[in-house]
Amino acid sequence: GAVVSQHPSWVICKSGTSVKIECRSLDFQATTMFWYRQFPKQSLMLMATSNEGSKATYEQGVEKDKFLINHASLTLSTLTVTSAHPEDSSFYICSLTQGGEQYFGPGTRLTVT
Amino acid sequence: AQSVTQPDIHITVSEGASLELRCNYSYGATPYLFWYVQSPGQGLQLLLKYFSGDTLVQGIKGFEAEFKRSQSSFNLRKPSVHWSDAAEYFCAVGSGGSNYKLTFGKGTLLTVNP
Numbered sequence: 595g596a597v598v599s600q601h602p603s604w605v606i607c608k609s610g611t612s613v614k615i616e617c618r619s620l621d622f623q624a625t626t627m628f629w630y631r632q633f634p635k636q637s638l639m640l641m642a643t644s645n646e647g648s649k650a651t652y653e654q655g656v657e658k659d660k661f662l663i664n665h666a667s668l669t670l671s672t673l674t675v676t677s678a679h680p681e682d683s684s685f686y687i688c689s690l691t692q693g694g695e696q697y698f699g700p701g702t703r704l705t706v707t
Numbered sequence: 708a709q710s711v712t713q714p715d716i717h718i719t720v721s722e723g724a725s726l727e728l729r730c731n732y733s734y735g736a737t738p739y740l741f742w743y744v745q746s747p748g749q750g751l752q753l754l755l756k757y758f759s760g761d762t763l764v765q766g767i768k769g770f771e772a773e774f775k776r777s778q779s780s781f782n783l784r785k786p787s788v789h790w791s792d793a794a795e796y797f798c799a800v801g802s803g804g805s806n807y808k809l810t811f812g813k814g815t816l817l818t819v820n821p
Contacts, residue, residue, distance in 0.1 A: 637797065637812060638751075643808065691807065696741075
């Protein structure tokens with residue numbers, strides 16, 4: 595199956611700064627990737643669908659100007675959390691679909707101080 | 708919109724005992740159904756999935772699940788639990804075709820006593 599990596603695995607940033615999270619498909623060209631967030635001891639919530647070469651599609655309630663998604667190539671999607679605040683601290687996970695199965699990255703833990 | 712309910716937040720079983728984790732879904736059409744496991748510090752791993760066909764689905768690590776349309780359920784079972792099965796288990800429903808979006812339940816934390 596597809597192998598998905600994320601970088602960094604853990605990032606700490608100060609309130610008001612921006613942080614970029616990368617999601618890479620190592621062995622598969624993905625036209626679509628997904629971004630989820632998971633609060634501690636809670637479920638995963640879909641944030642947006644990342645489409646290669648076009649704008650991302652955001653789920654209801656997700657601020658597109660705060661969570662910037664760029665899917666510039668078939669193997670890379672990035673999520674930038676702009677002007678981060680402590681309430682943005684969460685676990686961010688990306689995924690892609692191949693052969694009817696969705697493969698997940700290992701996640702990025704963001705802590706905003 | 709689809710939704711997934713996992714009624715049990717936390718389940719504790721003894722090693723060697725049988726396990727059943729409950730999952731109910733709400734979806735207007737025939738759903739794609741999944742069970743994932745998440746261990747601390749690990750990514751999500753797919754245990755099994757149901758798209759169509761035989762309603763009893765076999766997965767990895769000895770898990771199985773049964774799709775019951777009449778009950779809108781997709782419960783996960785394992786006849787004999789191992790200590791390594793301790794983890795968080797998520798049921799999910801997919802929608803949107805081949806690039807389906809997943810809606811997850813809140814998860815069930817499984818603790819295994821020796």
